[in-house]
Amino acid sequence: MAIETGTQLCEELLEPLQTRFGRVAIRSGYRSAKVTAFGNARRHGASVRFNAGYHIWDMLDGDGQKGAAACVVIPRFADRYVEGADWRTLAWWIHDHLPHAHLGFYPKLCAFNILWSEAPKRRIDSFIARRGCLTKFGMDNHAGDHSDWYLNFP
Template identity: 45%
Template sequence: MKKPETVKGLEELGRVQLSKSFFMREFLYSEISQIEGIPNIPDDPDLAIEAGKNLCERVLEPIQDALGRISIRSAYRSCAINQRGNEKGFSCAKNEDNYAGHIWDRRDGEYMGATACVIVTSFIPYYDRTQDWTALAWWIHDHVKAYANMTFFPKYAAFNITWHENPDYPKYIYSYAENPHTGKSSGYLTKKNMDNFSGSHQQFYQEFIQQL
């Protein structure tokens, strides 16, 4: 598919079904695009679609199947959108660090990948009551093995979640929200070299799952 340059072409891209529940259109919305007037359109739609399908089929669908509706907060960014976001301090890493992340249509070396910032709506009442985002993080860690990394934020326990083609890509869970179990304001919940990476973490999410 060529980069869309017409309304009809962009409609065709938006209608691409990435998985049983998700279409490309819902991943293209960008506040930076809206305010800065820069189109958020992939230069390489085929690569963006392939990466997005892996993210949706292997990561997002398993979460939605088990926990209910996922709301897409932010996902694909074109290089131009991400660069503007980085230059203006809109919480965007530089382009090279976002290849195969939010920039779906650029490879990280030889590997493709994709990131979306999402909210699990069924988790909001539990999070509002407990402020314990780790319950959701540990459930995904135990049940969705295809995720590459997650980064949590305080509002609604929204989180970036990435699928990456590289099997050796560093897997971790990081948060900018306070961990209620440790009192730390931010940092890693787990990563491969930490003692808590392996095994079951059911004790952290059992209460949440029982309330579904």
């Protein structure tokens, strides 16, 4: 299952990102349930329950769906971000162009988790200032064209 879901993550999300923006730096990807449980027992965060079908590619998520995520940095965008570019530029571009299931953005280098799932919820969250949910199914801004955010985007 890890090979199957990892292949989908690469083909549907990571390779199109690399085609569009150049090299993509992978910070983390697959994590075994055993390693996740080990870290959780030592208060390092992630639990098996919440990472199944996310960083744990060979387990179904809580809804019984397959999924695989990676934490990535796009160096070309990270340089712009350090100079003041808004993370939402990249978030909306991905949302409008790729079949992501979840995006989660972080302040350092504008790194983000990107999830492929067989049942994508298409949610975007951020730990960057104005933390919280940018969009999810049911919000007014979820559907439609967000190209005003990335008109001059590389």
